[in-house]
Amino acid sequence: MELTRRDAAAALAAVGATGGVAVAVRRVTDGADDGRGATDATDGDEGEAPPSEATVRGSMAAVAAVLYPSEVEGVEAFVDRFLDGRLDGSAHAEGVRTAVGELDDAARSWYDAPVAALSESERDRLLREVGADVADEDPEGTLAERVRYYVVNELLLALYASPTGGELVGLENPQGHPGGTESYRRGPR
Amino acid sequence: MSAGEPDRSPVTNADVCVVGAGPAGALVADRLAADHEVVVLDAGPRFDPADRLARQERAIRPSYDRPDVWDVGGERDAHANSGERVYPLNHARVKGVGGSTLHWQGMVMRLHEDDFNSETERGVGADWPIDYADLRPYYAAAERELGVAGASDNPYAPPREEPHPMPAFEPSYSDSLFAEACEELGIDMHSVPNARNSEAYDGRSACVGYGTCQPVCPAGAKYDATVHIERAEEQGATVIDCAAVGRLEHDADRVTAAAYATPDGEEHRQTADAFVVACGGVETPRLLLLSESDRYPDGLANSSGTVGKFFMDHLFAGVGGTLDEPTRQNHVGFYTSACDQFYDEADESVGPFKLEFFNYAGPSPVEQALTGDDWGDALLDRLRDGYGTHVAMGGLVEQLPRADSYVGLDPDRTDDRGNPVPEIHWSVGDRALRTIERANEVQRSVLEALGADIEWVAGPDATGPAYHHMGTTRMSADPDAGVVDADCRTHDLDNCWIASSAVFPTSGAMNPTLTIAALALRAADDVRERLTHTL
Numbered sequence: 001m002e003l004t005r006r007d008a009a010a011a012l013a014a015v016g017a018t019g020g021v022a023v024a025v026r027r028v029t030d031g032a033d034d035g036r037g038a039t040d041a042t043d044g045d046e047g048e049a050p051p052s053e054a055t056v057r058g059s060m061a062a063v064a065a066v067l068y069p070s071e072v073e074g075v076e077a078f079v080d081r082f083l084d085g086r087l088d089g090s091a092h093a094e095g096v097r098t099a100v101g102e103l104d105d106a107a108r109s110w111y112d113a114p115v116a117a118l119s120e121s122e123r124d125r126l127l128r129e130v131g132a133d134v135a136d137e138d139p140e141g142t143l144a145e146r147v148r149y150y151v152v153n154e155l156l157l158a159l160y161a162s163p164t165g166g167e168l169v170g171l172e173n174p175q176g177h178p179g180g181t182e183s184y185r186r187g188p189r
Numbered sequence: 190m191s192a193g194e195p196d197r198s199p200v201t202n203a204d205v206c207v208v209g210a211g212p213a214g215a216l217v218a219d220r221l222a223a224d225h226e227v228v229v230l231d232a233g234p235r236f237d238p239a240d241r242l243a244r245q246e247r248a249i250r251p252s253y254d255r256p257d258v259w260d261v262g263g264e265r266d267a268h269a270n271s272g273e274r275v276y277p278l279n280h281a282r283v284k285g286v287g288g289s290t291l292h293w294q295g296m297v298m299r300l301h302e303d304d305f306n307s308e309t310e311r312g313v314g315a316d317w318p319i320d321y322a323d324l325r326p327y328y329a330a331a332e333r334e335l336g337v338a339g340a341s342d343n344p345y346a347p348p349r350e351e352p353h354p355m356p357a358f359e360p361s362y363s364d365s366l367f368a369e370a371c372e373e374l375g376i377d378m379h380s381v382p383n384a385r386n387s388e389a390y391d392g393r394s395a396c397v398g399y400g401t402c403q404p405v406c407p408a409g410a411k412y413d414a415t416v417h418i419e420r421a422e423e424q425g426a427t428v429i430d431c432a433a434v435g436r437l438e439h440d441a442d443r444v445t446a447a448a449y450a451t452p453d454g455e456e457h458r459q460t461a462d463a464f465v466v467a468c469g470g471v472e473t474p475r476l477l478l479l480s481e482s483d484r485y486p487d488g489l490a491n492s493s494g495t496v497g498k499f500f501m502d503h504l505f506a507g508v509g510g511t512l513d514e515p516t517r518q519n520h521v522g523f524y525t526s527a528c529d530q531f532y533d534e535a536d537e538s539v540g541p542f543k544l545e546f547f548n549y550a551g552p553s554p555v556e557q558a559l560t561g562d563d564w565g566d567a568l569l570d571r572l573r574d575g576y577g578t579h580v581a582m583g584g585l586v587e588q589l590p591r592a593d594s595y596v597g598l599d600p601d602r603t604d605d606r607g608n609p610v611p612e613i614h615w616s617v618g619d620r621a622l623r624t625i626e627r628a629n630e631v632q633r634s635v636l637e638a639l640g641a642d643i644e645w646v647a648g649p650d651a652t653g654p655a656y657h658h659m660g661t662t663r664m665s666a667d668p669d670a671g672v673v674d675a676d677c678r679t680h681d682l683d684n685c686w687i688a689s690s691a692v693f694p695t696s697g698a699m700n701p702t703l704t705i706a707a708l709a710l711r712a713a714d715d716v717r718e719r720l721t722h723t724l
C-alpha cells in the first residue's frame with residue numbers, strides 16, 4: 001500500500017506540528033519546498049555535533065523502513081513530508097534531533113556507520129540493543145525511553161494516524177485523523 | 190505585573206463577579222454581559238487554541254495520563270480521599286477557561302419529569318423545589334446555546350416544544366447490528382442528543398471525525414465553554430485567568446468581595462453587587478467552607494449544615510465483547526444510539542438508568558501501536574488481531590444523595606496557595622449497586638442476542654464514576670434543608686448565586702451539563718431581575 005502526500009498531511013493534521021500548528025499545516029498543504037537542502041542520508045556528520053536536518057531526515061526514514069510493515073511503500077517521502085511539519089524549531093523538534101543524534105552515535109560505535117548506512121536487519125538489531133523495543137516512551141527518560149518517544153513512537157504515530165496506516169488495520173478513519181462523519185456509518189467492504 | 194503577563198487586577202465598578210469559567214459561569218457571564226459590568230475569575234489558565242493538536246497527541250501517547258492533557262494535577266489540584274471508594278478527582282475536571290467541557294464527551298440529555306420529584310414518585314431521594322415544566326423553556330434555550338444535534342424519535346424522553354437546533358447524527362454501522370438484537374428482545378433504540386455539530390453551527394465547524402472528542406476536539410465541533418466566554422468578552426466582560434478565589438468576603442447577608450491570588454504572588458479583591466459561584470461540584474462547596482467566619486462558623490451560606498453534603502456522581506455500568514464479524518469501531522469518539530426504555534421503571538429499590546451503544550468499543554489501533562515490543566509486520570498482525578470485532582454497551586445509573594457521601598476540607602494538607610485541599614468521601618449505596626446489576630442484565634441480554642463472546646463486565650465491583658459532581662450545595666425551598674433556593678440564590682446571602690450541578694437535590698441518571706446550563710440561564714435571569722430591582 002502506497003503512502004501518499006495526503007497521508008503525511010493527515011498524519012500532521014492528527015498530531016500537529018509540535019510548536020506551531022498553523023505553520024505546519026501551511027507548509028504541508030502548500031507543498032512548498034522551503035529551501036532546505038537535498039536529503040542526503042550520509043552527509044558525513046561525525047560524532048558529537050548535533051546532526052544536520054538532512055541527517056535527521058535520513059535516519060528517521062531509515063528507521064521507518066524497519067518499523068513500518070513490508071506492504072507499505074513510499075516511506076521515505078512520507079517521513080520527509082511528515083518531518084516538514086515536525087522539525088519546526090520547537091522543543092519537541094530538538095528532542096527528535098537529539099535522540100536521532102544519540103542513536104547515530106550508538107550505530108557508529110557498534111557498527112562503524114550511521115543508522116542510514118546500516119542494513120535493515122542491523123537497524124532492527126540496533127533499535128533492540130538500545131532497548132527501544134521494551135522501553136516505555138518518555139521524553140525525559142533514558143536513551144531507550146527517549147528513542148522510543150522521539151523516534152519509534154514518533155514514526156508509528158505518523159503511520160497509524162494516517163488514512164493508509166488506518167486502512168492497513170481495517171480502519172480508514174483512525175483516531176486523530178479528521179476523516180469525516182461518513183465512515184462510521186459504512187458497513188464492511 | 191511582569192512583562193508579557195496580562196493585567197489581572199480587579200475591575201472597578203463591577204456589577205457581577207462570576208467565579209469559574211466552565212459552562213455554568215460562561216453562560217451566566219454571556220447572558221448578563223450586554224447590560225452589566227461582568228468579571229469572570231478562573232483558577233486555571235486560558236489555553237491557547239493553537240495547542241489543541243498537541244494536546245490531542247498527549248491523549249494518544251502512552252506517556253501522558255488523561256489529567257496531563259489539560260495540565261491538571263500538582264499542588265494546585267491536590268485533594269484527599271477518605272471514602273469507601275477512591276474518587277479520581279483529577280480525571281474528572283479541568284481547570285481553566287472553558288472548564289471541564291474542554292475534556293467532556295458532550296452528551297446532553299434533559300432530566301426526566303420524575304427526576305424532579307424522586308421522593309414523591311419513587312419514594313427515595315429529595316424532590317427539587319422546581320419541576321420539569323419550570324425548566325423546560327430553559328432547556329430549549331440551553332440546547333440553542335450549546336448547539337445540540339438531536340431528533341424527536343425517543344418515546345421515553347420528556348415532552349419538548351421544538352426540534353433540536355441541529356439534526357441528530359445518523360446511527361452507526363454497529364448501531365444497525367445492535368438494532369437487530371434489540372428488536373428481537375423488544376428493546377427500543379433511539380438517537381441521542383450530542384453537543385456536537387452535525388452541521389456548521391454558530392460559526393463553528395461541523396464534526397470532522399477526529400475521534401478524540403474526549404479529551405480534546407481539535408475542530409471545535411464539540412461544544413466547550415470557551416464559546417460563551419468569548420461571546421461574553423465581545424460584549425465587554427472581563428475574564429481573568431490564573432485567579433484562584435480563596436475566599437468570599439462577606440457581612441451577614443451579602444458577599445462583598447472575592448479574594449483571589451495571581452501567579453505573581455499578588456492578592457486582589459474583586460468587589461461586585463452580585464456574585465455567582467460556578468466552580469463545579471467540588472470546588473464550590475470547598476470555597477464556601479474556606480470562607481467561614483464568626484457569622485458563618487461552619488462555612489459561608491451553610492446555615493443549613495448541608496454545604497458539601499450529599500456528594501453524588503453517576504456510576505458506569507457496561508458489558509463488552511467480540512463478534513465474529515467486523516463492527517467498524519473507533520471512527521468517531523461519540524455514540525449515536527441509546528435506550529431510555531428502563532429509565533422510568535425506577536422505584537425505591539432500583540434507580541433510573543440509561544443505556545448507550547458504543548461506537549468506540551475495543552482498543553484504538555493508534556494507541557496500541559505505541560506500546561508493545563514489536564514493529565514491522567509483527568506489529569501490524571497484532572493490530573489486525575486486536576481491531577475490528579469489538580462491541581460494547583455502556584450506561585449510567587443514579588446514585589442517591591446520602592449524608593455519608595460528602596466533600597469536606599482536609600485540615601492536614603494545603604494547596605499551592607496554602608488553602609486546605611478538598612477531601613472527597615464518596616459512598617454510593619446499595620440501590621446504585623442494584624441498579625448497576627439491573628443495567629448489566631439488560632446489556633448482557635443484548636450482547637447475547639447479538640451472539641457476542643462477552644469479555645468484560647463493568648458491574649458493581651468494577652464500576653467507576655462518570656465525572657459528574659453533584660449535590661454538594663443542594664437546592665431546597667426550606668432554608669434549613671438546603672443551600673440555595675429555587676432560583677439558585679443562597680438562602681443566607683442576598684447577592685450570591687450558585688450555578689452548578691452542586692445544586693441538584695437528586696441527580697437522575699442523565700449527564701448533567703444540559704441541566705447545569707438550563708439552571709445557569711435561569712439563575713442569570715434572577716440575577717438580572719434583582720440587580721434591577723433590589724440589589
Ligand SMILES: Cc1cc2nc3c(=O)[nH]c(=O)nc-3n(C[C@H](O)[C@H](O)[C@H](O)COP(=O)(O)OP(=O)(O)OC[C@H]3O[C@@H](n4cnc5c(N)ncnc54)[C@H](O)[C@@H]3O)c2cc1C
Binds near residue numbers: 213232281287297472
Ligand atoms: C471526561 C469527562 C467527560 C464528561 N462527559 C460529559 C458528558 O458527556 N455530558 C455531560 O453532561 N457532562 C459531562 N462531563 C461533565 C461536565 O464536564 C461538567 O458537568 C461541566 O463541565 C460542569 O460545568 P461547571 O461550569 O459547573 O464546572 P466546570 O466545567 O468544572 O468549571 C469550573 C471552573 O471553575 C474554576 N474554579 C474552580 N475553583 C475555583 C476557584 N476557587 N476560583 C476560581 N475559579 C475556580 C475551574 O478552574 C473551572 O474552570 C464530563 C466530564 C469529564 C471530566
Ligand code: SF4
Binds near residue numbers: 402405522
Ligand atoms: S469526532 Fe469528536 S473530536 Fe472529532 S471533530 Fe467530531 S467532535 Fe471533534
